[in-house]
Amino acid sequence: MHYVDRVLRELIEKNPQEPEFHQAAREILSGLKPIVDRHPEYENAALLERFVEPERAILFRVPWVDDRGVVRVNKGYRVQFNSAIGPYKGGLRFHPSVNLSIVKFLGLEQILKNSLTGLPIGGGKGGSDFDPKGKSDAEVMRFCQSFMTELYRHVGQDTDVPAGDIGVGGREIGYLFGQYKRICGEHTGVLTGRGLSYGGSLVRKEATGYGLVYMVEEAMKCRGDTLDGKTVLVSGSGNVAIYAVEKAQALGAKVVAMYDSDGYVYDKNGIKLNVVKQIKEIERGRIKEYAKRVAGAEYHEGCGGIWNIPCDVALPCATQNEIDATSAELLIKNGVRYVGEGANMPTTLDGIALFQSAGVVFLPAKAANAGGVATSALEMAQSSGRMFWSFEEVDAKLKAIMTGIYHNMDGAAREYGCEGNYVAGANIAGFAKVADAMMAQGIV
Numbered sequence: 001m002h003y004v005d006r007v008l009r010e011l012i013e014k015n016p017q018e019p020e021f022h023q024a025a026r027e028i029l030s031g032l033k034p035i036v037d038r039h040p041e042y043e044n045a046a047l048l049e050r051f052v053e054p055e056r057a058i059l060f061r062v063p064w065v066d067d068r069g070v071v072r073v074n075k076g077y078r079v080q081f082n083s084a085i086g087p088y089k090g091g092l093r094f095h096p097s098v099n100l101s102i103v104k105f106l107g108l109e110q111i112l113k114n115s116l117t118g119l120p121i122g123g124g125k126g127g128s129d130f131d132p133k134g135k136s137d138a139e140v141m142r143f144c145q146s147f148m149t150e151l152y153r154h155v156g157q158d159t160d161v162p163a164g165d166i167g168v169g170g171r172e173i174g175y176l177f178g179q180y181k182r183i184c185g186e187h188t189g190v191l192t193g194r195g196l197s198y199g200g201s202l203v204r205k206e207a208t209g210y211g212l213v214y215m216v217e218e219a220m221k222c223r224g225d226t227l228d229g230k231t232v233l234v235s236g237s238g239n240v241a242i243y244a245v246e247k248a249q250a251l252g253a254k255v256v257a258m259y260d261s262d263g264y265v266y267d268k269n270g271i272k273l274n275v276v277k278q279i280k281e282i283e284r285g286r287i288k289e290y291a292k293r294v295a296g297a298e299y300h301e302g303c304g305g306i307w308n309i310p311c312d313v314a315l316p317c318a319t320q321n322e323i324d325a326t327s328a329e330l331l332i333k334n335g336v337r338y339v340g341e342g343a344n345m346p347t348t349l350d351g352i353a354l355f356q357s358a359g360v361v362f363l364p365a366k367a368a369n370a371g372g373v374a375t376s377a378l379e380m381a382q383s384s385g386r387m388f389w390s391f392e393e394v395d396a397k398l399k400a401i402m403t404g405i406y407h408n409m410d411g412a413a414r415e416y417g418c419e420g421n422y423v424a425g426a427n428i429a430g431f432a433k434v435a436d437a438m439m440a441q442g443i444v
């Protein structure tokens with residue numbers, strides 16, 4: 001049995017009931033065979049066994065009191081997966097579906113994504129099954145304070161630097177930072193995605209969505225194509241989705257649909273992003289409101305139907321496994337040519353295989369959504385240097401990083417005999433640096 005297959009089999013045996021972790025590991029490991037074959041020393045060093053085992057996984061209780069005085073208890077997680085190339089770095093997700101399997105899949109992906117950015121950041125991820133939806137600001141604040149009252153002892157600007165993810169945006173980062181500073185008495189870059197008034201970086205809010213579109217733009221440019229006049233679908237209506245729409249529209253694309261977990265809106269005239277921002281960023285409302293406010297727009301209950309809308313470019317920006325084989329078949333039948341993953345693992349393994357065999361340019365999450373964490377690393381650099389860069393400066397660095405990642409994974413795919421397979425290319429390019437650093441540091 002190939003070394004890679006053996007490690008995957010053992011991972012599944014040792015971590016039963018972690019389907020998302022298995023899925024991410026399968027996607028990553030299967031693409032690594034060509035590089036592992038060139039380095040027989042990896043097997044002797046049990047490099048892959050160590051790579052798939054988190055350095056540390058912290059599970060903790062998060063008690064808090066709701067507005068009615070009822071005591072509530074949630075689960076807290078921080079998986080410190082790999083620190084070979086830098087301090088653990090990765091977001092916190094607050095969503096009722098969060099469990100160890102999801103945090104581990106996100107953490108494993110994060111190791112390679114962070115390596116691809118070219119910046120010195122290791123991989124980690126965390127979160128809670130707390131659901132911020134429907135909670136008052138005061139409840140969210142008390143929850144965040146309780147969460148940080150445990151987390152503070154595990155994080156630090158040179159050890160582990162969390163940020164946002166689903167359900168964790170500027171408001172939550174503010175409350176988490178305030179509690180960290182209160183407990184530790186230090187104003188440091190322990191979290192990224194901070195507000196601009198207390199150490200944040202310009203462009204961090206926009207970075208994941210903008211970065212995604214920069215990569216799609218580069219992939220199109222290399223094929224003599226542009227986004228101008230293209231029809232685009234964007235799933236989700238959160239941080240990543242909103243700024244993907246903003247940049248796609250700025251480059252001339254027509255975005256016709258978006259969704260939240262209740263249903264999707266279709267606006268054949270092109271989504272009015274100011275209306276979406278008002279509903280989502282200011283009112284924290286539901287996307288169905290959009291159809292009430294914009295003449296000609298339609299609202300449909302349920303998410304899946306979005307993938308039946310004809311488009312040139314699909315940008316899944318909500319959550320894992322939003323595009324399964326059935327949705328992929330619909331997209332292909334209707335003529336999709338580019339898929340850029342803004343969310344983490346939004347396409348199932350059979351969905352990816354269908355896109356690739358149909359010749360769709362498929363840009364995998366760990367490359368395509370790396371703009372967020374890359375800009376987090378730029379925020380860390382500004383914090384350590386006590387500096388503040390202009391919007392143009394950070395945006396230019398972000399764009400250079402995204403086009404660099406595109407060419408790096410494209411080159412790795414060519415070098416290892418799988419031209420155009422960016423899933424394999426991204427995995428190999430990301431892994432090469434981590435493997436090198438782990439080999440250099442001995443058996444740790």
Ligand code: NDP
Nearest residue numbers: 165166167236237238239240260261318319343344369372
């Ligand atoms: P937000 O919380 O801002 O937005 C999430 C969006 O996705 C919301 O519209 C939400 O709808 C929708 N969504 C969440 N879960 C589901 C579900 N089960 N079914 C349908 N829709 C769902 O999160 P982000 O925009 O920050 O994150 C989106 C994705 O991007 C995630 O996969 C995240 O891991 C990834 N990502 C985020 C980065 C960042 O910098 N923020 C960086 C790189 C990747 P509803 O409000 O109804 O729940």
Ligand code: 2IT
Nearest residue numbers: 090091163165372373376
């Ligand atoms: O999935 C991701 O890359 C993020 N949620 C962003 C992580 C970060 O540390 O900025």
